[in-house]
Amino acid sequence: MIEIVNYSPKYEKQHFEFATKLFGKRRKRRNPDYIYWKFRGEFQKELTSFKLALSEGKIIGQLGLIPCSLKIVDRSIETQWACDLMVDPAYRGKGVAKQLYASAHEQKLITLGSDPSPSAEKSMLRSGYRKLKSSSKEFIPIYLDVPLRMKKLPYKFVQHVQNPFLGIYKQSKYKQEFKELDIFKVDHHSIFTKRDENSLSISVDDSFKAWRFHSFKDYYPGIKLFNLVLTHTYFSGYHHGNIYFITDLELEKKEHFYSIINFILGFLPNKIDRIRFQNNFDDIQLGHRLTRIVYSIKTSIIYYTEDKTLKEQIDGRYFYYTHQDSDENI
Template sequence: MLLAVNEGKVIGQLGLIPVRLKYDKEIFEAQWACDLLVDPGLRKKGIGNLLFEDGMKRNMITLGNNPSPKAKSLMLAKGFKHIKSAARMTFPLDPSDLLNWVLPSKLKFLSEISGKILKPYFNIKRKKYNAEKSEFKYCDAGEIAPIISKYQSERKQAEILHDNEFLEWRVNGLENFSHRLETMKAREDSYAVHSHFLPYYNVYDWNCSDEKIFIEMLSEIFNEAVKSGAKTIQIMANNPFEEKLLKDAGFLRPRNTETVIQYSPGKSIDSAEYFHFTYYDTDNNL
């Protein structure tokens, strides 16, 4: 965390989360930039600019995910570049909650009525994915690490390295703030990392080798999401196969993909055409 301080008072901050980034067969030190905040009374005075300049002096790749319009403008001006990335897919267990985000303020009164009309449709979709038997078993994060490592070694896309150290840090959660994430696997080629972060139920990372295994995974996710009281399930699709599976199950895709922007001092990943993004790469459950 970088702080801008004036006369003993904090007037701005920039969060920087350390990670290791894999691109092709190389590993790079990197950091996610997040939570840029400046005292409202001191904005437009270059404080955010100074925070970014200081963060970028670390001579490592800096990443941003879904920055606010102001932060995005500042980052692009500093030389950040877009990378195509995943599609965030959502399943509304409570459609009225989703409609609250979509409808303009003057039409929000329709969200509850419309939600009640739409809910039976999504309930029918959900019940179609009720597997009587499942090969998925809950396990420690260390048991899914070899599966993740295998898939990452095969991909040539830019992505955060999910090794044992990363998994132990991100799966264990933070005391009195975020829950421990659940990890489960099927066979030796399919896994899922998931948990509630109310009002959402997030699937942080997943891979299913075929449609049968996907149905079994989704059955467990639906059951756990309903038990948790979540209103919306969120999951990433990183390729057309995953997106089709999710759409067939009733998941909705927003108009935009995840926004990932990067700055690499030595242009080390400027040639990357895609960023394989998972839900716990950045600060989504921190």
């Protein structure tokens, strides 16, 4: 018999061993402090947003659920991002994941997912999840070997060779003054106004900011906000590992994206090898076509609800997705 319980101090040691077995010794996902932070819980209290599957008292699976609010037109509804699903190989194919998801669905009216694996997406769509249109995934490689490595092609002959097309952004006409703003004191939704009123998006309230925008130990650096002086052009972002993530964009003119890249290139540490961003503007090409690479598959956002009224309000809408909305990159 399989039992679904919430993560708590009672299970910390056993989960650490389970996560070490499945994720490896160097993975932060086994550390209690990281788990309580990521799933927005109170340290060493019962964590309803992190589910564990037990068989005869032994942990055999897990599912994370990051609490947030989904903005639908003029109201926000409490929801959650499903992530970090893992089942012990010895118990796969026995309905463990299905029971974890069933427990999650009882907790919130809506459950969201972002970019599940092709097999996971297929399974979830069969289980009642529905798919939404969303952003393009794009990046600007700083070194020529980056796209080759991603495609698993030979790259040593261009390793550490800087992308020559970056000079397009380094022109003096794009070198403009940016000012860092206090991201905790501004009204996020009044700055990033390009979120169409008919689209779906995550509500960035004070509680969300306190979680996603602050740094946390050495796990996560936090997000900074910048304004192109004397314009209504803004961007937020952070660098983590070897990537700089632009988390949100507001452009008064599409040419201002060139100035944003010029500015970012001016302060990036040497280890950064690409700049990633989501393009939520169907009618705007962000950056020069010679410098940017667009993923062949767009961001996949799926959702589950049994509420028929909510389905009618959600279906067919565009989901404005950014690198700060879910657990991506943390």
